[in-house]
Amino acid sequence: MSFGGGGKKESPFRQFFLGGASGCAAACFTHPIDLVKVRMQITGEEKGAAAATAKKSGMLKTGIDVARSEGIMSLYKGLSASLLRQATYTTVRFGLYLQFKEALSRPGEKLSLWKSLACSMAAGAGGAIAGSPADVVLVRMQADGKLPLDQRRGYKNAIDGLAKIVREEGPMALTRGCIPNIYRAMLMTAGQLTSYDQAKAIILAKTDLKDGTVVHVSASVIAAFVASVITNPMDVIKTRIMNQAKTAAPGTVLYKSSLDCAVNILKHEGPLGFWKGFIPFFVRLGPHTVLTFVFFEQFSRLLNLIAK
Template identity: 45%
Template structure:
């Protein structure tokens, strides 16, 4: 067999292997979702509250005492569907673009300047694919806070999508798409790129073992801090739009109106619960992801 045919064969095998692990990011994020969903629920409730000031613990206590312990997992099916769509896409596209770059440059490790646009493309595509499930997710999580005559009472994520299409229109599934795309770009750029950079720094500069969970934990903790801070404004605006009854307000008008009446702190409302949720979510995601890579599940 000629060297050219061997090279083509190796590239084909590499591509096939990549698509076999395309879903690693989605599976890892779904596992993290099972751990952090109650915190995500409390975060959404805090972001949509008419009056700021309630703590994360206070919100969780309120949910449990008013609605029951099982309600801390309200909207879980939508959260899982969101991770299955949004995270599978953004992680998969990001890893694919990285591998494509490495193959094209003969194993040259991509720099931050290269990783950032890759992550932005991956995040935007993830935000687009995951938007319908995100709309249902936020509505299901916030449903019990509405007056009984305004509640949607979706049975699960698929029922929510079906009823939105039936009772509203398909375009309602893409409500809040603009801030969601922005958030997807910011989240992926700040989370996965920060993780890659932090992991490289810990290995190269501090000489931590690349195979140890402590290395993965430290890098993911840094990524969680950066991602929470960068994404907070877009996340708050996105939540407000998706939970609305269709007032027709744009993301900019909602942002300006909220800052005017609630102050600049509105942009970072729920930062602590966001980090308490996103921090563990990021850590669990990357720990599971690294284990999937280690054992080459499905390869």
């Protein structure tokens, strides 16, 4: 795959920068879909009468409801946290993946499937650890409009959110959901990068298409679908744990751990509860994956021109 420099040694700073910059650029386009996904994922946390009256809305209706009740610009709530997340999570996972890949590759040899999986999963874990604090703020800012007025956090931006969480709940609150986030990131990174490699190889072998934009976009969409299917359950668990405060508001569930959250979802919402928000998750991840790789290539070309 062209992503990663084709075996040529590159500056670690360049590799980390390209990952973060491309992720931030893609997030500017896909953030509203991500917000809708979060709103859909936290639906079902209510208990008793609240659960009975909770409306099951699709992606389009959820987006329209948010825009009507909170204003069209509310679809960009949490953008600062999203950019901070990309600047940490995507920067680290892309940079580490390229570094690991470079360390394990031999001149003239293609990296094996298992080595690629190992590189991507290890890089995903590193990215999740770096990006979890921003992820907590992002989830809360996106979910805030769904809470009653007296329970809203009202973070002004990502930095304000980080400061308030530390002040009101302690520093460890920034690690809430870190474990499911690590699992999610490992699956996500493996699903994206390894699936991209395999899909691209199959497309080139089975069709007359040449290595170019059409192949890259097609492989990215396939990779996004695979990553969405295997990642969505952990994403739902991560979102719910990150969204909760120290004590649950009346009528909502307080999860003790990732396992407790998973059992609760299975018990009260059934297996399909783990795939809540799947359509917006995929609709966001598809363009986000494609745009990330496209921006990565364009930014890489730009740096090459500047360096000349």
